[in-house]
Amino acid sequence: xxxxxxxxxxxxxxxxxxxxxxxxxxxxxxxxxxxxxxxxxxxxxxxxxxxxxxxxxxxxxxxxxxxxxxxxxxxxxxxxxxxxxxxxxxxxxxxxxxx
Numbered sequence: 001x002x003x004x005x006x007x008x009x010x011x012x013x014x015x016x017x018x019x020x021x022x023x024x025x026x027x028x029x030x031x032x033x034x035x036x037x038x039x040x041x042x043x044x045x046x047x048x049x050x051x052x053x054x055x056x057x058x059x060x061x062x063x064x065x066x067x068x069x070x071x072x073x074x075x076x077x078x079x080x081x082x083x084x085x086x087x088x089x090x091x092x093x094x095x096x097x098x099x
Contacts, residue, residue, distance in 0.1 A: 006046070007046065010042045014061075017061060027074075
């Protein structure tokens, strides 16, 4: 029962943060599924004890969640590029002139 209670506490704390971040970020809306991200984050933060989670201030938790969402949103972006766009990306990263 305690695990259910902690899970419920996490959902109640994380879901509104994810919802607010999604409202303010069109990249998240296009690239990510809000419900899936909330579930993934609950699983991720479940690794912390309830005491540790309660010590994390809301602003800090929001920053952490935002960082994770950014990573999730852009991680597949290179897969969406054409061969020409990948060549341009590679040139920029390597500091070569773009042809």
